[in-house]
Amino acid sequence: MKGNTVREGYSRMSGILRSAGAVTLLSLLLRLASLFTQSRLAENLGAEGLGLLQLALSVQALAVTLATSGIRYSATRLIAQELGRGRGERVRRVIRGCVLYALGFSLPAMAGAFLLADTLAAFAGDGRIAPALRLLSLGLPFLSLNGVLGGYFTAVGRPWKGTAVQLFEQLCGTALILLFLSGSHRGTAGDCAAVAGAVAAGDLASLLLSLILYRRDLRFLPAPDRPCPPFPLAARLLRLSLPLAFSSYARTALSTLRSLLVPKALRRSGVGAARALEVYGVVGGMVMPVLTFSSVFFLALAEQLIPALTRAQVRRDRTELEATAGRSLRLSLFLSSGIALGLWLLGPALGLLLYRSREAGELIRALAPLVIVMYLDTVVDGMLKGLGLQLDSMLINLADACLTLLAVWFLLPRFGVPAYVAILYGSECFNFLLSFLRLGRSLRTKLL
Numbered sequence: 001m002k003g004n005t006v007r008e009g010y011s012r013m014s015g016i017l018r019s020a021g022a023v024t025l026l027s028l029l030l031r032l033a034s035l036f037t038q039s040r041l042a043e044n045l046g047a048e049g050l051g052l053l054q055l056a057l058s059v060q061a062l063a064v065t066l067a068t069s070g071i072r073y074s075a076t077r078l079i080a081q082e083l084g085r086g087r088g089e090r091v092r093r094v095i096r097g098c099v100l101y102a103l104g105f106s107l108p109a110m111a112g113a114f115l116l117a118d119t120l121a122a123f124a125g126d127g128r129i130a131p132a133l134r135l136l137s138l139g140l141p142f143l144s145l146n147g148v149l150g151g152y153f154t155a156v157g158r159p160w161k162g163t164a165v166q167l168f169e170q171l172c173g174t175a176l177i178l179l180f181l182s183g184s185h186r187g188t189a190g191d192c193a194a195v196a197g198a199v200a201a202g203d204l205a206s207l208l209l210s211l212i213l214y215r216r217d218l219r220f221l222p223a224p225d226r227p228c229p230p231f232p233l234a235a236r237l238l239r240l241s242l243p244l245a246f247s248s249y250a251r252t253a254l255s256t257l258r259s260l261l262v263p264k265a266l267r268r269s270g271v272g273a274a275r276a277l278e279v280y281g282v283v284g285g286m287v288m289p290v291l292t293f294s295s296v297f298f299l300a301l302a303e304q305l306i307p308a309l310t311r312a313q314v315r316r317d318r319t320e321l322e323a324t325a326g327r328s329l330r331l332s333l334f335l336s337s338g339i340a341l342g343l344w345l346l347g348p349a350l351g352l353l354l355y356r357s358r359e360a361g362e363l364i365r366a367l368a369p370l371v372i373v374m375y376l377d378t379v380v381d382g383m384l385k386g387l388g389l390q391l392d393s394m395l396i397n398l399a400d401a402c403l404t405l406l407a408v409w410f411l412l413p414r415f416g417v418p419a420y421v422a423i424l425y426g427s428e429c430f431n432f433l434l435s436f437l438r439l440g441r442s443l444r445t446k447l448l
Contacts (some may be wrong), residue, residue: 075151302382309386
């Protein structure tokens with residue numbers, strides 16, 4: 001009997017890894033397209049223009065959080081719960097409820113971001129990003145609805161469809177960016193606005209593809225033999241989404257404020273305004289895309305662990321919970337260590353190859369060990385959400401954002417760029433340690 005249980009556990013883990021592997025292959029193509037886009041942006045916009053674009057995207061992150069309000073996770077968990085209980089006929093109702101929720105949050109967010117673009121740009125300290133903010137706001141409803149359908153694809157075990165949609169979105173956006181930037185330049189602000197318009201158009205294209213795939217996927221869902229009886233969908237949806245949404249608002253607001261303070265804090269350290277924006281652009285627009293490039297497998301694994309652990313939790317199968325968590329973490333530690341070593345060895349060469357920037361290469365090498373913590377934290381975060389501990393995860397993220405904001409305010413003006421690197425390390429390590437300890441308390445078992 002014990003042997004059968006072990007074999008079943010390995011079989012379920014193999015299924016999770018197969019799904020994660022399929023998503024990883026598509027995600028690698030997505031990241032390659034993203035890196036290509038970033039290198040073209042760096043070439044066309046320059047370090048200062050790239051920093052300006054990162055500033056606009058940092059402000060936009062808060063609007064995105066308001067528009068989505070935790071809907072992707074809520075859709076994934078609600079659908080996984082119904083499937084785990086053998087109630088597949090309720091999935092359509094869950095989707096309709098999630099769509100209404102998404103529209104209820106994303107449309108006001110779009111209107112607010114569009115109307116307040118000048119105010120937000122002034123708060124960010126650079127009015128040149130206002131046109132970009134208006135164009136980015138138009139894509140908010142598309143992002144929110146895509147979150148619903150992406151959550152559905154993950155919950156039913158076809159996450160590759162959601163990743164294929166993201167790849168399609170990236171390719172459309174890249175093509176439009178190259179088209180918009182191929183003519184005469186409109187200045188830094190105009191070029192950033194052109195990129196923002198391409199991003200919004202890519203959001204719309206991805207939603208259209210998601211809808212096509214979802215309609216084709218409906219045949220796999222069991223149709224109810226009789227009208228589906230009422231069930232407390234609204235209450236369950238709000239109970240899942242609202243705590244996550246409000247904590248996300250606070251965390252994203254703090255993260256956005258931190259991002260806006262980085263160039264200002266660097267200027268207070270004695271760095272010129274243009275140089276401060278360049279450093280911000282190099283780290284956010286050049287170095288981080290390289291560090292997060294290999295995270296595709298870990299993101300895919302984390303997303304697959306949400307429905308897998310949810311179903312095991314519904315069945316109260318503690319053996320499966322503990323085995324899945326332990327195997328996932330050990331595999332993640334092994335892979336992330338190899339990736340960190342590769343980035344440390346190849347960092348300078350990658351900086352020159354991708355961006356023709358020696359500074360970017362040096363920062364890639366300096367931050368290479370950080371990917372171990374980053375990738376493990378991604379997987380742990382997925383486990384916490386799969387266990388219904390999403391609020392704990394968000395509170396940890398909120399505490400991390402608060403401490404990081406204080407560090408940026410007090411340390412960056414005094415120590416400059418080296419403090420920026422130290423803050424990135426401190427933030428990721430603090431977040432991972434608390435998340436890992438919370439997961440260990442929940443499962444009450446040795447994880448590594």
